[in-house]
Amino acid sequence: MSIYDERQSRQALIVWMYSNKKVKQLQKYGFVYYVSRKMKYAVLYTDVSEADHIQKNLEKLHFVRQVDVSPRQAMATDYATAFDAYAADLMAKKDSDDNDRLNERYA
Template identity: 45%
Template sequence: MKERSGIIVWLHSTKNIKALRRFGSIYYYSRRLKYVSMYCDLDERDEIIKRLEKLRFVKRVDVSFLHEIKREYSKKKGKDQYGNPYDLEDPLTLLPS
């Protein structure tokens, strides 16, 4: 399975959303905010971004950094906003006393 990367494409006009299908899989689009969220292959991402930036209806292209965010969390003790200790493993300690 190939690695995928997310791309956010900001548009001048939403008329040409269907034309973006040939560059990758469209995941979400917003007609009001005029952007498209799409996925493409990671190894082809740079050349796809260059081709997208040349299109007349594209305002800006951003790369999604979702794949770089740490998704594994450790269970450890911490402190709340007042400095009181709580245990993340025991949800009852999060309730106010």
Template identity: 40%
Template sequence: MIAERTGYIVWLHDAKPARNLDKYGSLHYVSRKMNYAVIYVNSDRAEETMKSIQRLPYVKKVERSYRSEIRTEYNSNMPDKTRFYSY
């Protein structure tokens, strides 16, 4: 059974110690230019993990990712116009 995951964006003072975040969850992405990391943790322990990450000296702030709440199923009421542009 697959556990529910919650994504967090961790803003950092420096991107070099970001590899230490791997012990808190799945480290998905690290931006060295913008100094942030994306980490996924289990939903049942997400709040405790977030509090422990915030205590780290190289972390500015932690934000929850709302990617799972964005609607990804699209429907269109407009007709397909590709047949008008074909030769």
């Protein structure tokens, strides 16, 4: 079993910068996933256990404006249950519409 078999729990940090010139320095804090040159931010992935410590260190850098924790982990990503509930609502609505049409036709 290798180290790549286990999924690592990662935390995304959004780093807002004053300037994009020092983006390369962010690589020593984690994996730089995306950099927006126009909006001057970067998405950085770190281990969950080190996220708070790294966030505090990043906020001390002179080119960093703000560091936000990504809300992605808090979001529900199980869409199967949401789809089932939506499909059940559609079927209930369709059945009630069919019953209304029958009642209007034969009333």
